[in-house]
Amino acid sequence: MSATVQEARPAAPSRATPMRGLTGTGGLVRLILRRDRFLLPSWVIVLALIPINFVAATESLYPTAAERLKYAQTTGTNPTFLALYGPLYDSGLGGIIAQRSGFLPVVVALISALTVVRHTRTEEEAGRRELLGATVTGRGAGLAAALIVTMAADLALGALLTAGLVAQGLPFAGSLAFGLQLAAAGCVFAAVAGVTAQLSEGAGAARGTAIAALGAAFVVRMAADVGGAGNGLSWLGWLSPLGWENRLRAYGGERWWTLALVAALTAALVAAAGVLSARRDVGAGVLPPKLGPADAPRLLSGPLGLGWRLQSRALYGWLAGFAALGVVYGAVAGGVGDMVKDNPDLEKIFTRLGGQGGITDAYFASIVGMLGLIASAYAVSATLRLRTEETGQRAEPLLATPVGRLRWAAGHLVFALLGPVALLAVAGLAAGLAHGLDTGDPGRVVPRVLGAALAQLPAVWLVAAIALALFGLAPRITAAASWAAVGVFAVVTLFGAGLGLDQWALDVSPFSHVPKLPGHEFTPAPLVWLLAVAAVLSALGLVGFRRRDLSTG
DSSP states (O other): OHHHHHHHSOOOOOOOOTTSOOTTHHHHHHHHHHHTTTHHHHHHHHHHHHHHHHHHHHHHHSOSHHHHHHHHHHHTTOHHHHHHHOOOOOSSHHHHHHHHTTTHHHHHHHHHHHHHHHHTHHHHHTTHHHHHHTSSOOTTHHHHHHHHHHHHHHHHHHHHHHHHHHHTTOOHHHHHHHHHHHHHHHHHHHHHHHHHHHHOSOHHHHHHHHHHHHHHHHHHHHHHHHHTGGGTOGGGGGGSHHHHHHTTOTTSSOOTTHHHHHHHHHHHHHHHHHHHHHTSOTTOOSSOOOOOOSSOOGGGSSHHHHHHHHHHHHHHHHHHHHHHHHHHHHHTGGGHHHHHTTOHHHHHHHHHHHOSSOHHHHHHHHHHHHHHHHHHHHHHHHHHHHHHHHHTTOHHHHHTTTOOHHHHHHHHHHHHHHHHHHHHHHHHHHHHHHHHHHHTOHHHHHHHHHHHHHTTHHHHHHHHHHHHHHHHHOGGGHHHHHHHHHHHHHHHHHHTTTTTOOHHHHTTSGGGGSOOOSSSOOOHHHHHHHHHHHHHHHHHHHHHHHHSOOOOO
């Protein structure tokens, strides 16, 4: 009898190791490639073409070695360029291209992290991962497939960039190192996102944690490069993966051994993600959600309170990040004049970029434009929470109550509307105070920088309105198309002039129509048009949502 019972007793569950349970990975890789057959090649090709197109523009601007050396002497140690793009290791054409493209690793890292979260935690949150798990698919197959596709795209970007730069006549070793810089940044933060996707139950929290890690790495890298050896802060660069890939020194005596640090960190993060994935249930997170109080306060009794409960934590994180960026950008503003005082050509570039005022005003005009782009990413994220709640089947029970669709949507859209106001206000105040205290005239500086930051709001709201229109009219492509729009606007705004795009192409971005403040004449007409277009798109999205059926995928 005991033998029978012992035979019938189920075997004790064994914990899967991170290298097991990969059955079906190949099929999931093909599924991801099919779903992203347009999006994946688009960002790989566009990001590779940006530095390639910089070659001709830089050659025309600095045709001789003497002019390039002068450029290096005025920018190589300037705190502004060090903060934004990193150090310049060589005064040749390749070194200048590598520095001018110094923000691209951050972009590649961000896209890679979002891609991994989209194909892991978002799939679980929508319930599709559970359906796939019912087939012959291992526990770790979904994570492995997302990492394989994303890292393969990063490596393809590096290879394409290397080939394009070599075709432009740049040295192969430096071109390969620069391509690997971008690929390394993408691979590391793809692995970071693989870990954050295991920690929480929500895709929003996973994205927010990964973006926070990227922001922290960027701030540490900036502190190390701005501090430099003279202030004893250069060692901070070894605490940031972005500092490691920068110290590969493309075109400036390559240090290939730094890639070993990147490979080791990536492998450790992938292994950690695999272990965490094996130890949790599908749809759950390693970190359990906190239980709330038994009775909710009156503030949380309606759709607005629910929206606050779901969106407030993310908003706090974004506010902290914008405050840090504002302080950093304001602190280095004083060095802009020193950067261009000996280079008339560079002075003309900054003046065209930032308006007709002084060079410092032009610097702030370009900086608040970048802050506006980042704020638009938050606005899209807040708007997409509507789609997340719908596909997670949490909206349908609420809408079965007396709460109407528009009232429920408004509880989330208020964050897409007012959240960017808070973000840009915090950044503008922080930047204005940092620079105002440095110059001794905060009373004049703070209002001008704050006003310039808030002038970005109509463009930010237009981007959010695009996401809302897609949510109401084309829900299945809402997330992909919304983030694609953000990417296109960012490329056009940040790199359009350097790529020599025609004016009609530059006008595609709403941020191209915002007055270049401070230092430029304020013209309200473009802002009114942006607000009008945003209002129309928002109305179309809300009408479409009110009339269409709810969907789960």
